[in-house]
Amino acid sequence: MKHPVIIVNFKAYREVEGDRAVRLSRLIQKVSTENGVPMAVCPPHLSLGVVARMLEIPVYAQSVDPLPPGPGTGYVTPSMLHCTDVRGTLVNHSEHRMPREDVGRAVEMCRDVGLDVCVCAEDTAEAASMAEFHPAMIAVEPPGLIGGDVSVTTADPAIVSGTVDAVIAVDPEIAVYCGAGVKTGDDVRTAMDLGAHGVLLASGVVKAKDPEAVLRDLISKI
Ligand code: G3P
DSSP, X not given: OOOOSEEEEOTTOGGGSTHHHHHHHHXXXXXXXXXXXXXXXXXXXXXXXXXXXXXXXXXXXSOOOOOOSSSOTTOOOHHHHHTTTOXXXXXXXXXXXXXXXXXXXXXXXXXXXXXXXXXXXXXXXXXXXXXXXXXXXXXXXXXXGTTSSSOHHHHOHHHHHHHHHHHHHHOTTSEEEEESSOXXXXXXXXXXXXXXXXXXXXXXXXXXXXXXXXXXXXXXXX
């Protein structure tokens, strides 16, 4: 199954509360479909079911709790996600970190119900370590650049190319992404030239005055 090139993580911004997550998801699908560029969305948990039933493009959760069905108050399990038509989930985002053993359990439990996992890592060493769980995707995101105006592809291109090399040395089937500060079509082009399959981004789209214009620029150099 072809992995997306651009994954938009909605996070918990005010701009994606309630129906706004649905409206943004529809816009991202429109730009993706009109231009034939595979894109995906990661809406907040509360919008996940509605968005996943509505969209054709892949929908991912922002996190999952590696628990079986049962007495777990307030958790979101792989089994629940499996019932909501999502493609998969992010895991271990730097804003929602998990112990390494929980990451491994989450990857295994999601794989058992046919869900793709994109494991987030803060640096090349963590990415290589997480590759030993053989997730579908790994995204390297230096925390200090997240939410900023300087793209990881400009600030630290070596972390992108180095992570690609380190991850595929463990498992060449893993799709490697980079994220943090990615805002433009040049950033996306550079990420792909450095060997990444695609990018994981948030504020450049979610907080944009004109998200459609940003989306069209992001895919303009692919
Ligand atoms: O998950 C992607 C996110 O952490 C990157 O954030 O705002 O720098 O695109 P941003």
